[in-house]
Amino acid sequence: MMGKLLVLGAGTAGTMVANKLRQQLTDDWTITIVDQDDTHHYQPGYLMLPFGTYTPKQIVRRRSRFIGDGIDLRFGTADRIDTERSVVEMRGGETLPYDQLVIATGAGIHPEETPGMMEEEWQRSVFDFYSLEGATALRDKLKTFTGGRLVVHITEMPIKCPVAPLEFAFLADDHFTERGIRDAVDITYVTPLDGAFTKPVASTHLGGMLSDRNINLETDFMVERIDNDAKALVSYDEREIPFDLLVTVPLHMGAEFVGRSGLGDELRFVKVDKHTLQAVGHDNIFALGDASNIPASKAGSVAHFAAEIFTENFLDHIAGRPMAKSFDGHANCFVESGAGKGLLIDFNYDTQPLPGTYPLAGVGPLALLKESRLNHIGKLAFRWIYWHMLLPGRRLPVPALMSMRGKLPAPEIPQTTGETFAQPQKERTP
Missing domain, CATH: 3.50.50.60 (FAD/NAD(P)-binding domain)
Structure with a gap:
């Protein structure tokens, strides 16, 4: 089978997915990834910059450095998706056709x-x-x-x-x-x-x-x-x-073109199935990373774990097979707590962060919901992992789906079934 895969957004999720699929798809498939410019920001570094841990030069790279061979990187801004014709209309008049579309344009501040x-x-x-x-x-x-x-x-x-x-x-x-x-x-x-x-x-x-x-x-x-x-x-x-x-x-809101295309919620996040990441009502459109409305943290770890599940599902999907994998909303986050320490939380749609330990090959178990020096080091080490392993689409020794291994129960506080978000303050025009 041959086809055109178009990825909108060359941030964390878009870059990872394009690189992963280029390694898996045959040469009959073309992959095009589009973003507004050639500047890629390591967004977790924003937190550290005000305190002098990082400089701007340490958290900014050229996007093109991380786009693998065989992927066409283009610069421009999407204006609208014509889902009936399967084309993306760009500002300036260009149209980009697709057989399969991945929206990974993230979330912006307003x-x-x-x-x-x-x-x-x-x-x-x-x-x-x-x-x-x-x-x-x-x-x-x-x-x-x-x-x-x-x-x-x-x-x-x-x-x-x-x-x-x-x-x-x-x-x-x-x-x-x-x-x-x-x-x-x-x-x-x-x-x-x-x-x-x-x-x-x-x-x-x-x-x-x-x-x-x-x-x-x-x-x-x-x-x-x-x-x-x-x-x-x-x-x-x-x-x-x-x-x-x-x-x-x-x-935070999603990209303007998502609203104009009728794909988003009131904050312009793409409405998707939270397990397959397929856009509601559209067989050939998916949304990854912060661009989707899944009830999970908008975090790099979620984009990473979702990309692992999505890649396997996508290969089944284009082959005409059911998408057998189900993303569980897995997220884990190092939390800086000051004085050279941090803690780690690990959770998904159905299980909230619990105390215990998190197994990690070669490093040893990391403490969950407990401050430690090792968790702080893990936070700092992630920048190197991000540039050299995550973006290139290399597999990390971390399970995409959440494991209960090492976790302890917390019966005194009720479990929740999903991320709790405040409701929008007012209606907004997409």
């Missing part, structure tokens, strides 16, 4: 969606660290910040890497402690969730870590606007949280 966020205090006292520009500006601000009210804030779920705002709060606590000014900084963590995290066991544990570090926790906070004159977050229920420095995670 601070303009929150009234007041991008007004006069933007990158003066209001910052993000979910972009290279924002993380770099925040790095410079932290160098001169000598005290006051620091607020770490999530606008709305879902977001890329749900633990990253918590990590920022922990690292800020450590940063100000190292500088000897921690007593002069009041830190408040503000979330639309009813706890510190999306899963009960981890939420309880991480909430306790915030308390231990004297970080205030404000829950169920749905921001309505930012009052720049008063320098305060204002919620829909009229609560106000003043700040001297606001580090916010803006609203």
